[in-house]
Amino acid sequence: MSKVAAIINNIDEAKNIQNYIDAYLVPLKDLSINYIHTFILEEIIEIKKLNKEIFVIINKNIHNNELNNLEKTLKEIEKLNINGIIFYDIALVNLKQKLNLKTPLVWNQEHLTTNYGTVNYWYNKGIEYAYLSSELTKREIDEIKNNTKAKLFVNVFGYIPMFTSRRHLVKNYLDTFNLKSKNQNSIRKEGKTYPISDTDLGTTVYSNYILNATSVDLKNIDYLVFNSNFIDEKDFKEVLKKHKDKKENKFPIETGFLYSETIYKVK
């Protein structure tokens, strides 16, 4: 049976949903991207009091001048005795080895976590978890599960990040054409609306739909991830409650790429 992991927006929300989840995925201030809200270490200590599993997310590309902060933060996290760190940049693997850190790592290179060979490559380096790409089909996910001992995370609910840039794409546009914005931005094309967020760390663009694959049979997967970004808190809680009760939620079923294989050669 899969565990339920939730990406949260604040501590109150964490408390509010604690009966319906097994793990919190917590984005960390200055070291996480693609999340609306990030947390400081003191807040993680608060969340830990809820007695659930905790995975801290450090998923930004680490620039050379951020290494000192990263090293210091990893040492602080080590003291918290959490369940794992979800990482993107390979600097974390090297630092874990060099500093002899015990906190487990979760390989999450977002769109690149796509085959069991590479999941096993990292598993053999001591990385026990992999957080699979949202662009995989269910068949591919099942194949990975059948060919690895690594524990797997799979997104099943929420907006999916589909583009991450170091550049300030919204700010640059506003600055170029002397426009003002309250920073509740989206981009639109052919009738579809894509949330776009431009922060100090860069720009993220999200899917035009809420992935809602909670009814797909993924029970062999270790962690099903529910992401609350841009989702109303009450709705999010309701989604989790319905999932626990094995009922469908109010959002349209949207299975993303689970049953839709992408192509890459067109001629």
Add this chain to the structure above:
Amino acid sequence: MKKPELLAPAGDLERLKIALLYGADAVYIGGAFNLRANADNFKLEEIKEGVDYAHKLNKKVYVTVNIAMHNKEYEKVKDYLLKLDEIDVDAIIVSDPAIIELTKNTNLEIHLSTQASTLNKEAIEFWKKEGVTRIVLARECSKEDIVDIKNNINIELEVFIHGAMCASYSGRCVLSNFLTNRDSNRGGCSQICRWDFDLYDENKHLEGEKPFTFCTKDLSMANHIPELINMEVDSLKIEGRMRSIYYIATVVKIYRKLIDDYCHNSKNYEYNLTYERILRRVANRDSITQFFDGNFGKDVQYYNGRQEITNQDFLGIVLEYDEKTKLAKLEQRNYFKKGDKVEIFGPDKDFKFTIDKIYDEDKNPIEIVRHPKQIIYLKVPKKVSVNDMMKIC
């Protein structure tokens, strides 16, 4: 002073030969499992021909195997890697570390693709321990990053110096997947970053004079080649495996000159603005130094309303030359006529002249050359060679 490698893209055998002829020390090409799935990629026998050709010139060929493999590609890639090993390619450029494991018992050298977005020395130290011999640095690296990495880790560094840039961190974009169902990380990128979008603030359309786009200006490091050489960067890389032979020849030739000019006489080196003018003209897009100078403000964006103009400077390529008659046999690429002022350039020559006499394939005099790939003969005042090119003055 260590002279860096000049590394050029080659979309097919013709471009491979042109790149090496015009001054590249090495080329990178795509076969199977590369990020240009819709290019005319090399078959194994073509890779072998390209490698043999390059090795005779004491030059190198690197093969990109840099897709984000799904299970089915992972299951097939090993046989392909073994064949590349047999062919004796000089290195493979990979982003997926599963390939490192699969090549353990081969002689294949591993270069880590920019697709892995490697920005820092901790990550590089890890990859070095894994046997990677060269890092293609992320395009977001600044000058200070490169110096710090070079000073702290003894590994070859490859840096992009010219061409188009991803708007995202490499590997962190699946816009193609979502908007066109084409997998960007397996070679199907449909360049959504160049599309126009409407930007909104809640329900208010934020409308500038040009539409919103992700698109950035191109990269050009022409004016920073001495800095890169002094930083001991090992390889200077030109982007563009889908570019034309004219583009490849022009850009490679200019960077060859920039590197050689500085290495031969660094004390008296002066940046030649003519080179910059030529580069700007052939690319036909604005270019800047991007992250090298830590610049990613509004000036990096390229708001053009998708009105790019096709460059029609390239008039023809020399197929033969008869020293007795001074007639060059040319294959036409763009319209030209008698009386046009043109320039012939080759790896070691540039000269200008006015077209005086043109003949068709049967040596009948003609006035205008208007048919694509038309074969003609042209009277030229100086000796030319096969693969020299003619362009508008």
